[in-house]
Amino acid sequence: xxxxxxxxxxxxxxxxxxxxxxxxLLDKHQVLAINIMASPGAGKTSLILKLIESxxxxxxxxVIEGDIVPIDVEKIQKQQIPVVLAHTGGACHLDxxxxxKALKKLKLNELDLLLVENxxxxxxxxxxxxxxHKNIVIASVPEGDDKPYxxxxxxxxxxxxxxxxxxxxEHDNFDLQNFIAGVSALDPKIEIIKVSARNGLGxxxxxxxxxxxxxNNGK
Amino acid sequence: xxxxxxxxxxxxxxxxxxxxxxxxLLDKHQVLAINIMASPGAGKTSLILKLIESxxxxxxxxVIEGDIVPIDVEKIQKQQIPVVLAHTGGACHLDxxxxxKALKKLKLNELDLLLVENxxxxxxxxxxxxxxHKNIVIASVPEGDDKPYxxxxxxxxxxxxxxxxxxxxEHDNFDLQNFIAGVSALDPKIEIIKVSARNGLGxxxxxxxxxxxxxNNGK
Numbered sequence: 001x002x003x004x005x006x007x008x009x010x011x012x013x014x015x016x017x018x019x020x021x022x023x024x025l026l027d028k029h030q031v032l033a034i035n036i037m038a039s040p041g042a043g044k045t046s047l048i049l050k051l052i053e054s055x056x057x058x059x060x061x062x063v064i065e066g067d068i069v070p071i072d073v074e075k076i077q078k079q080q081i082p083v084v085l086a087h088t089g090g091a092c093h094l095d096x097x098x099x100x101k102a103l104k105k106l107k108l109n110e111l112d113l114l115l116v117e118n119x120x121x122x123x124x125x126x127x128x129x130x131x132x133h134k135n136i137v138i139a140s141v142p143e144g145d146d147k148p149y150x151x152x153x154x155x156x157x158x159x160x161x162x163x164x165x166x167x168x169x170e171h172d173n174f175d176l177q178n179f180i181a182g183v184s185a186l187d188p189k190i191e192i193i194k195v196s197a198r199n200g201l202g203x204x205x206x207x208x209x210x211x212x213x214x215x216n217n218g219k
Numbered sequence: 220x221x222x223x224x225x226x227x228x229x230x231x232x233x234x235x236x237x238x239x240x241x242x243x244l245l246d247k248h249q250v251l252a253i254n255i256m257a258s259p260g261a262g263k264t265s266l267i268l269k270l271i272e273s274x275x276x277x278x279x280x281x282v283i284e285g286d287i288v289p290i291d292v293e294k295i296q297k298q299q300i301p302v303v304l305a306h307t308g309g310a311c312h313l314d315x316x317x318x319x320k321a322l323k324k325l326k327l328n329e330l331d332l333l334l335v336e337n338x339x340x341x342x343x344x345x346x347x348x349x350x351x352h353k354n355i356v357i358a359s360v361p362e363g364d365d366k367p368y369x370x371x372x373x374x375x376x377x378x379x380x381x382x383x384x385x386x387x388x389e390h391d392n393f394d395l396q397n398f399i400a401g402v403s404a405l406d407p408k409i410e411i412i413k414v415s416a417r418n419g420l421g422x423x424x425x426x427x428x429x430x431x432x433x434x435n436n437g438k
Binding site: 127 | 260286288343
């Protein structure tokens with residue numbers, strides 16, 4: 001575990017600056033970019049697959065997968081849209097340097113919507129600005145209703161909270177009101193959409209939300 | 220997000236060394252320490268509560284909770300055993316410095332078993348040696364059967380993999396054989412115990428496993 005760190009520049013500032021450059025690049029090409037964050041297994045990839053199904057006739061979509069293995073990349077590839085693995089090298093989050101490398105493999109002038117699947121983690125990804133326009137945080141019913149209370153930074157930064165696996169409500173001891181109150185206490189403006197990526201429930205609402213963001217973004 | 224990092228010493232080496240010192244301290248007091256790692260919501264605290272119930276008549280137990288909020292600490296406190304919040308300051312893992320601070324609040328000469336609940340994360344905690352004797356990694360059925368393939372470092376470092384929420388098998392499209400094959404491919408010696416922390420299934424097997432580790436540890 002020998003690993004010498006010798007850095008004398010303000011790392012976060014450099015990364016934030018790079019994020020701002022990415023944002024300008026995305027805006028120049030009128031690409032709406034959404035950063036999707038969640039725990040491992042909350043349903044990020046499943047949701048992305050459902051969104052592609054519903055949106056690919058309206059938007060030219062690409063996906064960036066923050067990961068160390070191409071398991072999810074292969075799932076997205078079956079949808080016949082551009083997908084890039086942003087290799088995180090074992091880091092627990094994406095950053096703007098990884099994003100920049102991944103973006104170079106995409107033709108931005110041929111895209112309308114970029115879905116970025118961040119690393120499965122409710123802590124670190126919240127601290128790294130990627131240049132994306134909106135944050136979707138996915139929680140899932142089996143994880144429990146205490147997640148907004150335990151990971152406030154992540155949920156506070158969300159523009160939209162997707163509560164996935166809502167079909168598990170009947171099996172799990174999940175207090176929906178407690179979950180909603182936890183999110184609202186952080187920021188009452190955060191929208192919450194209840195979803196089952198498995199059976200499609202609530203997907204249409206997210207699709208409408210994305211269309212609205214795209215409209216607001218100048219499309 | 221301004222944050223200047225200026226470090227010129229081998230950080231990981233220092234942390235590993237401190238972990239080794241902690242290990243010696245634990246051994247001196249004949250305290251078996253177990254590092255419990257998992258995704259957010261996989262059931263770490265629920266499992267710890269079940270283990271306390273089953274073990275507190277045999278072992279003098281304490282718990283260290285790696286967290287930023289005392290939600291889980293309060294749950295453990297109801298069991299009338301010593302519990303300490305190791306404040307992670309927003310880091311996505313425990314390290315040996317946080318452990319050292321937490322240990323100072325415990326009377327090691329009055330303990331037999333220390334359960335350490337790491338931060339909910341399947342990446343970073345695998346890289347930080349805490350001085351603990353054994354690693355339990357909890358996966359849960361709703362997270363999906365691909366987790367050992369997606370987080371190989373975490374699962375490879377496990378002495379015991381607990382597959383929790385096994386009562387969800389009937390609701391989820393979880394391929395048990397694929398999960399087991401994924402763990403075995405990393406290390407065929409890793410034991411896997413199927414558990415439902417909710418209904419108590421499999422808890423007795425983990426209790427037996429801990430008793431065996433304690434015996435091997437010289438108790």
